[in-house]
Amino acid sequence: MMQTPVNEQRLDAVALAWLWCQRDKPATEAKLATAIKAMVPEGSAKDLASTAMDRLINTGRAEQITTGKRKAAASIRITAAGGTSVCRWIGRTQLPAGASPFGSICTYELPAIASGLPLPQADKKSQKAFTGLLPLMVCARHYNLPVSLESGPVAAKLELVKVALSRTSHVAAERIYLKKLPGGALPALVVGPLLGEPGTAIGNLDKLIVAAACKILTPCKPAQIKLGIIRRWLVDEPAALIPSPGTPAFGSEAQARRGEGQGGGLAGSGRSDSMRYLETSPPPPQPSPGVPGEGGKPSLRAATQASPIDLPTFSRQALAAAKAVAREGGPGVSSLGDKVLVHYVWRQYEKTFGPLPLERFKQNLSDVNGDHLVLAREDLILGDRAEEFSQSEVRTGGSRYHYIRVGNLIEK
Secondary structure (H helix, E strand, C coil): CCCCCCCHHHHHHHHHHHHHHCCCCCCCHHHHHHHHHHHCCCCCHHHHHHHHHHHHHHCCCEEEECCCCCHHHCEEEECHHHHHHHHHHHCCCCCCCCCCHHHHHHHCHHHHHHHCCCCCCCCHHHHHHHHHHHHHHHHHHHCCCCCCCCCCHHHHHHHHHHHHHHHHHCCCHHHCCCCCCCCCCHHHHHHHHHHCCCCCCCCCHHHHHHHHHHHHCCCCCHHHHHHHHHHHHHHCCCCCCCCCCCCCCCCCHHHHHHCCCCCCCCCCCCCCCCCCCCCCCCCCCCCCCCCCCCCCCCCHHHHCCCCCCCHHHHHHHHHHHHHHHHHHCCCCECCCCCEEEHHHHHHHHHHHHCCCCHHHHHHHHHHHECCCECEECCCCCCHHHHHHHHHHCEEECCEEECEEECCCCCCC
């Protein structure tokens, strides 16, 4: 049976994090294989651990300690470059407290990176909220539900019920005033059809969300949701959680400047609320050890996308396309003429500057937002324009945007 391929960049980053946690202990390929066994396709841990260690050594992020023993038993340690790289990626310079620092990283840092959710603070309340938000995230992303995750699980569940009521009553969710959810089975019955469970017999909304998330992450038990998210992120398989269009590439230059995508600290501010799918390009002859996993093989998706363009140039071109649309007017321009819907800009961009996939176009917009141009959102979307705004939606930093600001270009 053909095994699902593993994203080499992500696997290398996880291996480097494990190696960082083993700084004072003997580290071998066999021990790494044990650590990642539950995260990778069955039966592949040993080979994947070996190839990951080889890549880390070849890129100068790890080094083999010569012992005269066979390779599989040889001890490997992280280099200074590797340590700098992993600290920047995870967003911390000290190992987590406790006897199993890598276990802690697998409980909080890796699920946060894989899901794009903010890393919880060290207190139990924040960690509990983070754990409760993960199955919500899985369901919202998989079923493409317009549920914001940035305000925590309680607000997200309230929004989820509003979305369900909106779809059955044909009333905009913004017009449904619901301050608090009732207890019992009623919220679960309302939301059930959204999560593929119409007429569910599950007794409350929390259990329904967890059960739906486990089905999406199959095979997965409720206690394994975090591991399931990491596994899907590592294998990058087509049946995995589907990121929203415009998901920013993990570890982009603009994100690094804003503290996003590289683990912005224990408060977790700035992480994008979407599953991050690394878009890679063919590795350079001398891959830099600055970012974990750099220099891996290009993914199939990446190979089919347009060649990279530097962000300042892209920003100027995108803004020029937006201004051209604004001058012509039409349904994609706001009533004041100061904003243009993203997918109208994209169409003009392709006419003027050549083909660029919409997903990459949105990804670039996410990367440059606030640096070279400014995105804006529409809070009140009428039902007859929902699809139009959905095509224009860009997610970044936990927020949704629909427009590019151009200033007031229409003469009154």
